[in-house]
Amino acid sequence: MIEVNELTKVFRKPIRGNGLSGMVKTLFSRQYEELRAVDGISFSVPDGEIVGYIGANGAGKSTTIKMMCGILTPSSGSVLIDGAEPYRKRRQVAQRIGVVFGQKTQLWWDIPLIESFKVLKEIYQVSDGDYAERMAFLGEVLDITRFLSQPVRTLSLGERMRADLAASMLHNPRILFLDEPTIGMDVLVKEKIRLAIHALNKTYGTTVVLTTHDMTDIEDLCSRIILLEKGTILYDGPLNRLKNRFGNLKTLTLTVPADVRAETASALSPELAVSREDGRLILRFDADRLPLEQVIQYAFRDLRAMDMKIAEISVGDVVKTILAQQEAADSRADAARNNGGKNDAEKV
Amino acid sequence: MRYVHLYFTCIKRSMISRLEYKKDTVVALFSFFFSNLCSLAAVYFILQAIPALAGYTLAEVGFFYGFSMLPISLDHLFSDEFWLVAYRRVKDGDMDMHFLRPVPVIFQIFAETFQPEGFGEMILGVALIAVCAGQLTVSLTVGALVVLCVGAVFGAVIITSLKVAIAALAFIFKRSGPLLQIIYNFSNYAKYPLAIYPFFIRTLLIFVLPFGLFISLPVDTLLTGAHDPWLLSLAIIGAAAVFFALALWIWTRCERRYESTGS
Amino acid sequence: MLKKYKPFLRAGAIDTMAYRFNILIWAGITVCEVACLVFLWLAVYRSGAGGMDAQIHGFSYREMISYVVLTTIFNFVTFNNDTLWNINTDIKKGTIGNYLIKPISYRGKFSATCLGSLLTMTVMFGLPFYTAALVTLGSLGFLPELSFPAFFAHLGLFLLAGLCAALLNDAISYIFGVLCFYTSSGWGLNSLKVTLISFLSGTLLPLAFFPAGLRELVSWMPFAGMSQNPILILMMKYDLAASLRCVALSAVWIVVLELLAKLLFSHAVRKVTVQGG
Numbered sequence: 001m002i003e004v005n006e007l008t009k010v011f012r013k014p015i016r017g018n019g020l021s022g023m024v025k026t027l028f029s030r031q032y033e034e035l036r037a038v039d040g041i042s043f044s045v046p047d048g049e050i051v052g053y054i055g056a057n058g059a060g061k062s063t064t065i066k067m068m069c070g071i072l073t074p075s076s077g078s079v080l081i082d083g084a085e086p087y088r089k090r091r092q093v094a095q096r097i098g099v100v101f102g103q104k105t106q107l108w109w110d111i112p113l114i115e116s117f118k119v120l121k122e123i124y125q126v127s128d129g130d131y132a133e134r135m136a137f138l139g140e141v142l143d144i145t146r147f148l149s150q151p152v153r154t155l156s157l158g159e160r161m162r163a164d165l166a167a168s169m170l171h172n173p174r175i176l177f178l179d180e181p182t183i184g185m186d187v188l189v190k191e192k193i194r195l196a197i198h199a200l201n202k203t204y205g206t207t208v209v210l211t212t213h214d215m216t217d218i219e220d221l222c223s224r225i226i227l228l229e230k231g232t233i234l235y236d237g238p239l240n241r242l243k244n245r246f247g248n249l250k251t252l253t254l255t256v257p258a259d260v261r262a263e264t265a266s267a268l269s270p271e272l273a274v275s276r277e278d279g280r281l282i283l284r285f286d287a288d289r290l291p292l293e294q295v296i297q298y299a300f301r302d303l304r305a306m307d308m309k310i311a312e313i314s315v316g317d318v319v320k321t322i323l324a325q326q327e328a329a330d331s332r333a334d335a336a337r338n339n340g341g342k343n344d345a346e347k348v
Numbered sequence: 349m350r351y352v353h354l355y356f357t358c359i360k361r362s363m364i365s366r367l368e369y370k371k372d373t374v375v376a377l378f379s380f381f382f383s384n385l386c387s388l389a390a391v392y393f394i395l396q397a398i399p400a401l402a403g404y405t406l407a408e409v410g411f412f413y414g415f416s417m418l419p420i421s422l423d424h425l426f427s428d429e430f431w432l433v434a435y436r437r438v439k440d441g442d443m444d445m446h447f448l449r450p451v452p453v454i455f456q457i458f459a460e461t462f463q464p465e466g467f468g469e470m471i472l473g474v475a476l477i478a479v480c481a482g483q484l485t486v487s488l489t490v491g492a493l494v495v496l497c498v499g500a501v502f503g504a505v506i507i508t509s510l511k512v513a514i515a516a517l518a519f520i521f522k523r524s525g526p527l528l529q530i531i532y533n534f535s536n537y538a539k540y541p542l543a544i545y546p547f548f549i550r551t552l553l554i555f556v557l558p559f560g561l562f563i564s565l566p567v568d569t570l571l572t573g574a575h576d577p578w579l580l581s582l583a584i585i586g587a588a589a590v591f592f593a594l595a596l597w598i599w600t601r602c603e604r605r606y607e608s609t610g611s
Numbered sequence: 612m613l614k615k616y617k618p619f620l621r622a623g624a625i626d627t628m629a630y631r632f633n634i635l636i637w638a639g640i641t642v643c644e645v646a647c648l649v650f651l652w653l654a655v656y657r658s659g660a661g662g663m664d665a666q667i668h669g670f671s672y673r674e675m676i677s678y679v680v681l682t683t684i685f686n687f688v689t690f691n692n693d694t695l696w697n698i699n700t701d702i703k704k705g706t707i708g709n710y711l712i713k714p715i716s717y718r719g720k721f722s723a724t725c726l727g728s729l730l731t732m733t734v735m736f737g738l739p740f741y742t743a744a745l746v747t748l749g750s751l752g753f754l755p756e757l758s759f760p761a762f763f764a765h766l767g768l769f770l771l772a773g774l775c776a777a778l779l780n781d782a783i784s785y786i787f788g789v790l791c792f793y794t795s796s797g798w799g800l801n802s803l804k805v806t807l808i809s810f811l812s813g814t815l816l817p818l819a820f821f822p823a824g825l826r827e828l829v830s831w832m833p834f835a836g837m838s839q840n841p842i843l844i845l846m847m848k849y850d851l852a853a854s855l856r857c858v859a860l861s862a863v864w865i866v867v868l869e870l871l872a873k874l875l876f877s878h879a880v881r882k883v884t885v886q887g888g
Contacts (some may be wrong), residue, residue: 071447071608094450105447108361109367114484115361122357125350147422372796378805386810393820397667398658437695530640537647544654549647 002045006077009038010065030083037063050208052222060231065177069099085114098168102180105164109150113163114148124171138166141199146230158189178210194220248287255307256281268298358459377468407483416539416563417473419503420607423465427508429457434515435525441609454599477564491577492570498581503562503589509595516602538563615715619723648679654888668819679844682814688737691728694721698788699797725781762857765847768854772841775861779837782868792879796884813839837862
């Protein structure tokens with residue numbers, strides 16, 4: 001159980017002057033600029049859930065994860081992992097969580113993988129029986145048995161990530177934090193890692209919090225997503241509801257005779273957006289406003305469709321839309337502020 | 349007991365890492381022998397120019413030098429990772445994994461590296477002591493022997509404590525390596541009889557950076573019988589206890605200030 | 612042409628400023644260390660066969676103390692350089708590849724950073740420290756009477772020799788840095804470099820104390836130009852002709868070492884490309 005309450009993290013960054021005079025000035029006094037990386041967010045994650053934590057670069061994802069595992073201290077607000085604050089009760093919480101940072105490994109670089117596991121077994125006080133059982137399970141789902149005797153530096157990125165996942169699961173943590181677990185990997189390897197995360201969640205009931213840029217990760221794994229932008233939560237809830245926020249958007253792709261034109265095809269309703277791509281006709285509409293059967297009938301009867309594909313809008317498209325809307329709103333606000341400033345200056 | 353077992357597991361890991369880099373061990377060993385050779389040569393060249401240093405002959409000064417290598421090498425064996433903490437690891441944000449484990453961070457740093465090169469240093473020190481002692485005409489009393497052993501072992505504790513305390517400052521200032529280096533350098537001045545220094549430097553080398561307390565004074569006790577060996581032993585053990593406690597306190601205070609990097 | 616190296620010059624200067632706090636702590640502790648060193652030398656002179664006022668290997672105790680103080684300041688101001696570690700890191704993290712395809716030379720980047728840091732250190736710390744040391748030592752009568760035109764000539768040559776020393780140090784650091792391609796013991800290489808320089812440059816003790824053969828050999832090596840010679844120029848222990856010879860020798864060595872560095876680097880890179888790093 002993770003409870004996050006009004007969590008805020010402010011970084012102080014010294015402002016550096018320009019040129020030589022600026023350099024000399026910073027020598028004697030330092031001014032700081034405040035950066036609110038995480039700004040008053042609250043949510044909770046019940047046991048056994050897989051939560052996708054998404055947002056653009058610099059939205060505050062890693063900062064939140066680091067506060068949740070206790071290596072960053074919040075500026076205000078709190079995190080509770082099963083009732084304990086990770087940055088205060090570091091060791092107690094460490095026994096309950098597993099952490100994988102996609103960019104860094106916690107394995108020892110130059111020794112055979114199995115040796116790293118042996119050390120971690122002692123560090124986390126895993127009994128011999130549990131160790132044998134978990135190694136058997138992890139060896140199978142993560143497919144790491146093959147390279148157990150190889151030094152970590154000789155592993156490929158995907159192999160290393162699987163090894164890191166296994167290392168973080170060795171003590172059977174209640175919660176697993178994964179920061180970019182599939183970054184830089186090819187599709188097949190990503191697939192393997194997703195299956196493994198699923199298996200871990202099913203078998204041990206592990207709660208998983210993962211950040212990613214890959215929308216397929218989200219769609220395959222997460223029953224719930226938290227969308228972060230500029231340190232605040234834009235959306236928190238199930239995946240399908242995020243889609244519904246934009247209505248029940250559907251896309252119909254039709255193969256039609258050459259004489260059917262896009263302009264005439266949109267005659268059914270102004271709710272129907274039509275375009276022609278690669279000789280196919282694409283119909284986009286909101287099924288809550290324009291019933292699906294009606295469009296299908298129209299497509300076969302009036303447009304003489306020979307073939308048809310129905311698709312829901314992808315989460316990736318939805319997230320992209322949300323982020324784009326947010327950005328547009330921000331830049332409008334900025335523009336307004338700048339204009340205001342200019343007017344003030346003119347008055348003076 | 350758990351930690352003893354864990355320590356040996358980690359040390360075994362460290363040794364396996366070392367075996368992967370045999371060539372580098374040769375480089376490290378060579379550089380270390382070379383640096384000791386140069387320091388010794390400097391002492392030798394200076395003493396060639398004068399009859400004796402404040403009444404101490406070349407063999408006696410060499411004995412000081414050789415003995416100083418014992419506590420230094422013992423410290424070298426067990427606490428080498430703190431150099432990296434002070435110089436680079438905190439600055440590079442490379443400490444996260446230690447803070448994610450259910451074991452005290454300071455223990456993990458001790459257990460991260462066992463530096464077998466320290467044995468080379470110890471052997472060199474013992475050899476130098478043997479060569480110099482062969483030219484000396486002092487009688488080895490039980491007291492002197494005890495104070496030398498105490499100086500070597502508890503001196504190592506004091507050096508390690510200084511190292512831990514200063515490395516801990518990196519949690520606040522990001523990098524404390526240069527400071528650690530410069531403090532460590534003071535051991536060079538304790539490789540001589542303290543009688544050559546004026547009052548304030550003697551005080552510094554006995555009470556503040558007590559390299560003199562556990563290097564110069566024990567050797568002086570052997571060579572001239574200037575100090576009571578039993579009292580001196582007690583003083584060294586007491587100082588080691590104080591410095592060790594202080595170092596642990598500073599480390600725990602500073603450790604709380606550690607923050608990972610933001611992104 | 613040289614303009615593209617300006618950012619690195621700046622970076623060197625700014626980094627140096629950022630560490631000013633550490634530098635102040637350093638200054639405080641170094642005063643204690645120099646005191647230890649001074650009293651060690653005083654003990655040596657007191658124990659000398661000819662008594663306190665005799666010269667040892669051409670140095671009076673006054674000159675020796677001046678030498679110790681000035682060398683400490685000189686090394687601090689001139690050898691402020693992370694070249695070896697930076698190369699080591701670039702190799703370990705593999706970021707060195709990024710530099711190989713950039714239109715600036717990897718070597719030039721470090722020279723620029725080194726010069727930026729030298730400039731800042733000389734202005735910020737060299738100026739006050741040297742002035743304080745020269746005034747104090749001068750008023751104690753530890754330095755020869757100042758005759759002004761000659762002093763300025765020596766000062767000019769000293770600055771030039773200091774520049775050479777910084778460049779020599781950077782070239783040697785770079786060469787040792789490139790050796791990190793061949794071993795991962797960056798620590799060992801660094802300690803080897805530091806020992807080599809402090810022993811052979813006269814920082815540990817003036818080269819006059821070395822036995823004759825070794826002294827002759829070392830006087831032809833680049834190291835004396837990195838510490839002893841600049842200081843002896845400043846102390847006017849060398850006349851103008853000898854000073855000029857020292858600077859010329861350093862200049863020749865800079866060229867030789869840079870060539871060596873170039874050869875070594877291309878060999879190392881070839882080795883890495885073949886192995887696929």
